[in-house]
Amino acid sequence: MVSGRRIAVLTVSALAVLIAPPLYLLLDLAVVGRLGGNELAALGVGTLVLSVISTQLTFLSYGTTARTARKYGAGDRSGAVSEGVQASWIAIAVGVLLVAVMYPLAPTVMRLLVGTSSPGAEQVVDDAAGWLRIAMFGVPLILLSMAGNGWMRGVQDTRRPVVYVVVGLSVAAVLVIGLTHGVAGFPRLGLPGSAFANLVGQGLTGLLFLIRVVREVRRSSSPRIAPDPVVIRAQLVMARDLVLRSLSFQVCFLSAAAVAARFGVAAVAAHQVVLQLWEFMSLFLDSLAIAAQSLVGAALGARAVDSAMGIARRVTVVSLAAAGVAAGVFAAGGALIPKLFTSDPEILDAISVPWWYFVAMLPIAGVVFALDGVLLGAGDARFLRTATLAAALGGFLPLIWLSLVFDWGLAGIWTGLVVFMVLRLIAVATRVRSGHWRRTGVAI
Known part of the structure; x- marks a missing residue:
C-alpha cells in the first residue's frame, strides 16, 4: 500500500513545479509595469499567447506521465526513459514548428488580439509582437521541460524537476530586473529585456531536463536516442x-x-x-x-x-x-x-x-x-x-x-x-x- 507520505511528496513536488511559473509572471508584470501602461499591456498579451500554447500542449506532461508510470511500475525503467526520449523528440519538433509559424505571424496575431482602434494600440501591437518574437525561441525548450516533467513524474523522481524549474526561473528573475531596468551593470533593454529573461530562464530549465534524459539513456543499454515512430504514434493518439x-x-x-x-x-x-x-x-x-x-x-x-x-x-x-x-x-x-x-x-x-x-x-x-x-x-x-x-x-x-x-x-x-x-x-x-x-x- 502506498503511504500518505509518498502521496504528499509527489503532491508537493508537482505543486512546486506548477506554481513557480505564475509566481515568476507576477514578478515579470511588476517589473515591466514600472516601464508604463503600454509595456504592461504588451507583456500581458504576449504572455497570454505563450500561456495558450503551453496549455494546449500539456499532453507532453500528462500523457508522458501515464505511459512512463506504466513501464516504471512493471519494472522497466529503461522503457520508461524511452517514453521520455520520444516525448522529447515530439517537443522539439512541435516547438520548432511553432517558432517557424509564429515568428512571421506575431504582428498579425497581436493585431487581432489588441485591435488598432484605441489610442496607443498600434504601439502595444508592435511591442507585444517584438516581445513574442524573442520569447518564442524558448518554446522548444519549454516543451522539453514539459516532456521532462512528464517522464520524471512517471518514474517518481520528485526532487530534480523542482530544482530544474527553480534554477531556471531564479536566473530569469535576476535577468528580468537587470535587463529591463539596467540594474547591476546589465544593459537597459526595456520590454525586450523581459523577453530575453524569459527565453534564458525557460531555456535553462529545458536544457537541464534534456541533459538529464540524455544521461539516463547513456546509463542504460536499451533506450534508443533516435525517434521511434511506433512510440511517437502512440503518444500522439493520447495527445489528440x-x-x-x-x-x-x-x-x-x-x-x-x-x-x-x-x-x-x-x-x-x-x-x-x-x-x-x-x-x-x-x-x-x-x-x-x-x-x-x-x-x-x-x-x-x-x-x-x-x-x-x-x-x-x-x-x-x-x-x-x-x-x-x-x-x-x-x-x-x-x-x-x-x-x-x-x-x-x-x-x-x-x-x-x-x-x-x-x-x-x-x-x-x-x-x-x-x-x-x-x-x-x-x-x-x-x-x-x-x-x-x-x-x-x-x-x-x-x-x-x-x-x-x-x-x-x-x-x-x-x-x-x-x-x-x-x-x-x-x-x-x-x-x-x-x-x-x-x-x-x-x-x-
Whole structure:
C-alpha cells in the first residue's frame, strides 16, 4: 500500500513545479509595469499567447506521465526513459514548428488580439509582437521541460524537476530586473529585456531536463536516442484526446470572460478576481491529481489492481478533505479576502455573487480532480476527452450564453461552471466505479 507520505511528496513536488511559473509572471508584470501602461499591456498579451500554447500542449506532461508510470511500475525503467526520449523528440519538433509559424505571424496575431482602434494600440501591437518574437525561441525548450516533467513524474523522481524549474526561473528573475531596468551593470533593454529573461530562464530549465534524459539513456543499454515512430504514434493518439479536452476548457473560460465583460466593468472585474482564486485552487488540486496519476499508472503497470484501487480511494479522500478545508477558509473569509484584491465597493458587491458558487464548488472539484488523476494514470484519456466535451457542450457553454440572452449576470455564468463540475463528477465517478479503467500491463 502506498503511504500518505509518498502521496504528499509527489503532491508537493508537482505543486512546486506548477506554481513557480505564475509566481515568476507576477514578478515579470511588476517589473515591466514600472516601464508604463503600454509595456504592461504588451507583456500581458504576449504572455497570454505563450500561456495558450503551453496549455494546449500539456499532453507532453500528462500523457508522458501515464505511459512512463506504466513501464516504471512493471519494472522497466529503461522503457520508461524511452517514453521520455520520444516525448522529447515530439517537443522539439512541435516547438520548432511553432517558432517557424509564429515568428512571421506575431504582428498579425497581436493585431487581432489588441485591435488598432484605441489610442496607443498600434504601439502595444508592435511591442507585444517584438516581445513574442524573442520569447518564442524558448518554446522548444519549454516543451522539453514539459516532456521532462512528464517522464520524471512517471518514474517518481520528485526532487530534480523542482530544482530544474527553480534554477531556471531564479536566473530569469535576476535577468528580468537587470535587463529591463539596467540594474547591476546589465544593459537597459526595456520590454525586450523581459523577453530575453524569459527565453534564458525557460531555456535553462529545458536544457537541464534534456541533459538529464540524455544521461539516463547513456546509463542504460536499451533506450534508443533516435525517434521511434511506433512510440511517437502512440503518444500522439493520447495527445489528440488531451488537446481536445484542454481546448474545451479554453473555449468555456474565454466564453465566460466575454459574457462577463458584457455585464459591465464591475462584473468582469469581480469575475476575474474569483476566477483567479479558482485557478489557484485548481493548481493545488491538480498537484494531488498528478500524484494519483503517477502512483496509479505504476500500480497498474505492476498489475497491482488492488493497490491502484487503494490509491484511488486514498487520494480522493485527501483531495476532498483539502478542498473542504479550503472551502471553509473561503467561506469564513468571504467578507475579508475580496478586500485584498480591491477596495471598490461596486466590485466588492459584484464579487459576492460568484463567491458562494466558488465555495460550494470546491468540495466537488476535490473529488473531480482526484478521479481525473486516477483515470489519466490509467491512460483513460479518450473517456476523459468525451466526458469533458459533453459536460462543456451540455452544461457550461449553454448556461454561459443563456446568461447573456436572459441577463442572468454572474449568477448564470457561475451556475454554468458548477453544472460543468457536477456533470464531470457524475462521469468520472461512474467510470471509476465501473472498473473499465483497470487495464493492467504496460500497454495503454
